Structures are given as C-alpha cells and as structure tokens.
Amino acid sequence: MDDTLLLIPGPTNLSKRVREAMAGPQLPHVGAEFYSTFKETVQLARYVFKNEKGIQFVFTGSGTIGMESSVVSLVSRGDRTLTLMNGYFGHRMLLLNETHGAKADKIEFNGGMAADPDTLRKRLRRNKYTAVFITHVDTSSSVANPVSALVEECAKAGVLSVVDSVCAIGGMPLDFDKLGADIVFTASQKAIASAPGAVLLAVSARAIEHMEKRRAPIESYYMNLLRWKPVMEDPKMYLATPATQVLLALREAMLEAKAEGIENRWERHRKLGEITRSKVEDWGQKFVAEEGHRADTVTSFWVPDGKAGPIQKTLEEEHKVMVSRGIYDDKDRMIRIGHFGILQPGTLRGALDSMGEIMERMGLTPGRVTVSSQRKKR
Ligand SMILES: Cc1ncc(COP(=O)(O)O)c(C=O)c1O
Numbered sequence: 001m002d003d004t005l006l007l008i009p010g011p012t013n014l015s016k017r018v019r020e021a022m023a024g025p026q027l028p029h030v031g032a033e034f035y036s037t038f039k040e041t042v043q044l045a046r047y048v049f050k051n052e053k054g055i056q057f058v059f060t061g062s063g064t065i066g067m068e069s070s071v072v073s074l075v076s077r078g079d080r081t082l083t084l085m086n087g088y089f090g091h092r093m094l095l096l097n098e099t100h101g102a103k104a105d106k107i108e109f110n111g112g113m114a115a116d117p118d119t120l121r122k123r124l125r126r127n128k129y130t131a132v133f134i135t136h137v138d139t140s141s142s143v144a145n146p147v148s149a150l151v152e153e154c155a156k157a158g159v160l161s162v163v164d165s166v167c168a169i170g171g172m173p174l175d176f177d178k179l180g181a182d183i184v185f186t187a188s189q190k191a192i193a194s195a196p197g198a199v200l201l202a203v204s205a206r207a208i209e210h211m212e213k214r215r216a217p218i219e220s221y222y223m224n225l226l227r228w229k230p231v232m233e234d235p236k237m238y239l240a241t242p243a244t245q246v247l248l249a250l251r252e253a254m255l256e257a258k259a260e261g262i263e264n265r266w267e268r269h270r271k272l273g274e275i276t277r278s279k280v281e282d283w284g285q286k287f288v289a290e291e292g293h294r295a296d297t298v299t300s301f302w303v304p305d306g307k308a309g310p311i312q313k314t315l316e317e318e319h320k321v322m323v324s325r326g327i328y329d330d331k332d333r334m335i336r337i338g339h340f341g342i343l344q345p346g347t348l349r350g351a352l353d354s355m356g357e358i359m360e361r362m363g364l365t366p367g368r369v370t371v372s373s374q375r376k377k378r
Contacts, residue, residue: 077101087138
C-alpha cells in the first residue's frame with residue numbers, strides 16, 4: 001500500500017514533509033510551541049482562502065463538521081433554508097438542515113447539470129430564506145457550480161450563503177473576500193493535501209452577527225462557531241483537545257501551498273483537469289457533469305454497468321494506482337478520478353495511460369485510441 005498512487009477524490013497523497021510532521025514526539029496542546037504553531041496555521045488558512053476580511057476557523061473534525069457547524073450555527077429551528085443539490089453531498093447538506101429543524105427546501109439539478117443562477121433568483125423572489133447552501137464541487141458528480149453567480153444572487157436577495165468547497169479550495173479559484181459568501185469551508189484531506197481530520201472555515205462578519213442575534217441559542221457545543229471564535233484569536237483558550245498531529249501536518253501542507261503560490265496551484269490543477277478530461281474524451285466515455293461545469297479536482301465518467309469494479313481492481317493490482325467508483329447506486333457504473341493535491345501532470349498522464357490500456361483491453365474504449373495504443377500500432 002505504501003507506494004500506491006491515490007487518484008481517489010480524497011484523501012490524497014501526502015508529501016514526505018507532511019508525513020514527517022506527524023511523526024514527531026507528542027506536542028502538548030498547551031505551551032508556547034503549540035500556540036505559535038496554531039496561530040501560524042490560522043494565518044496560512046487565511047492565505048489559502050484569500051480571507052483577510054472575515055474570521056478564519058481551523059479545528060479538528062472532518063469536512064462534515066464544516067457542513068454541520070455551518071448549519072447549526074446559522075439556522076434556528078423553524079427557519080426556512082434552501083439547498084442547491086447536484087449530487088450526494090448536496091443531499092447530505094439537505095439532511096443536515098432537516099436534522100437541525102429547518103424547513104429545508106431544495107432545488108435539485110440532476111443529470112450532471114450545474115445549479116442555475118436564474119432558477120435560484122426566481123426562488124429567492126418567491127420565498128424568504130435564512131440561508132442558501134451551495135456545493136462548489138459535488139465530489140459524487142464532479143459538477144462545478146458557478147459559485148460567484150449563485151452567491152451574488154443570495155447577496156442581492158439579502159440571504160446568507162454557505163459554500164461547501166471541500167472538493168475545490170486549494171485546487172480551484174476561490175477568493176473569499178471577493179466572493180462575498182458568508183461561510184466557505186473545506187477539509188484538510190483534499191486539494192490542500194494534508195491528512196484527514198481538520199476543517200477550515202472562512203466566515204463573514206455578517207454571519208457572526210447573525211449567530212449572535214439569532215432567535216434561539218445554537219444547539220451544539222462542539223459545532224458552535226461562536227464558541228470557537230475566541231479560540232481562533234487566542235489558542236490558549238481550551239474548548240476541546242485539538243488533534244495536534246493533524247494540525248502540524250496541515251501547517252506543513254499549507255506552507256507547501258504558499259511556497260508554490262495559490263494562483264500557481266490553481267493553474268496546475270487546471271492542467272490536471274484538462275489532461276484528465278482529454279483522456280476521458282479519447283477513451284470515448286461519457287462525462288457525468290455537463291460541459292463547461294466539470295471540476296478541475298475530480299472527474300467522473302460513466303462506464304458500462306458492472307465494469308467500474310474490474311477497472312478499479314485491475315489498475316490497482318497491475319499499476320498500484322487507486323481510483324474511485326461512483327457512490328451507492330452508481331458504484332458499478334461510474335469511475336471517479338481525483339486529481340488534486342501534490343499531483344504533477346506527468347504522474348497523472350502515466351497513470352491515465354495505464355488506465356486507458358486496461359479499458360482498451362476490456363473493449364471499453366469506443367472512442368479514439370489511447371496514446372499508448374497508438375504507439376503500439378506504429
Ligand atoms: C463536497 C464534499 N463535502 C463534504 C464532504 C464531507 O467531508 P468528510 O468526508 O471529510 O466528512 C466531502 C467528502 O468527500 C465532500 O467531497
């Protein structure tokens with residue numbers, strides 16, 4: 001397993017430096033070293049989110065804690081909310097709204113369609129919502145939503161907007177200050193390329209004010225963002241023991257992102273997306289996401305029913321490359337390739353060539369022939 005190349009949509013491959021950051025002696029969460037490390041981590045998160053105006057949060061938990069802390073901190077029981085859905089994670093967001101007592105409305109964009117700002121505008125004219133929940137990239141379908149246009153509609157209607165950017169931040173452009181959303185969050189194990197276990201949120205002053213003035217107190221201890229806010233300002237305050245190794249790894253990963261430059265990182269991911277999409281086209285497969293809304297971090301495509309498992313298994317056995325299948329009902333007929341983090345274009349090309357050869361051998365490449373088979377035929 002050691003040297004398996006992970007092309008799954010998270011967790012992703014870790015650099016040596018990030019792995020080593022987790023291997024030292026236990027760092028106590030009380031003490032000058034942790035305090036300064038933590039402050040630096042929060043500053044680095046500001047860099048990754050381009051968040052100078054808002055409040056930055058970093059704490060222990062998976063991406064789902066980012067989803068749930070946004071819901072529970074903003075929404076009082078009985079509030080009306082709207083979730084835009086184009087895949088599995090939109091469904092989870094809806095479920096979390098329902099779980100916390102919201103009158104949870106939804107708009108489903110099915111069949112790989114991105115969320116449409118006009119449809120949102122019409123809905124916002126009809127109903128008064130407390131918050132709208134948007135997924136930047138739904139990892140199940142690889143649909144990349146037009147986040148700026150959607151957030152703009154929310155802002156025009158005076159509605160809070162929450163963006164789940166778990167599968168985008170660090171790999172696709174997002175400027176929190178310019179976007180104007182109220183909460184944007186991600187998790188450590190995706191394009192930031194650290195170990196799972198940390199959630200990162202950028203929160204607007206308007207969202208904090210809403211939390212302070214909301215009708216009912218926030219019904220959570222751990223996921224109450226108002227409780228975490230003072231800890232972000234002063235890590236000496238104790239709320240819960242942080243997973244120090246996870247945070248040390250996150251700091252290293254974000255230092256690497258900063259050394260690369262966030263815009264350069266977006267550009268590298270744009271290339272990774274382009275390379276993957278052009279291979280999928282060469283193989284003659286059908287994308288799950290509609291054209292123009294395909295993510296640069298993950299690519300999903302359909303394969304004949306029953307073939308996703310054999311493709312995945314053969315690739316892993318023969319080449320030590322791991323890709324993912326679809327979620328639940330789609331697990332036998334969809335392949336998902338995660339292409340983010342520290343991945344370099346040459347490594348991705350090599351792995352995709354291997355995948356193309358396997359699919360060709362299985363008679364699954366009705367499109368143009370792969371580069372490697374062209375080479376063989378010459
Ligand atoms: C878009 C999106 N949102 C939320 C999550 C949930 O994150 P986690 O599995 O870290 O709880 C994921 C996980 O893959 C995701 O892709």
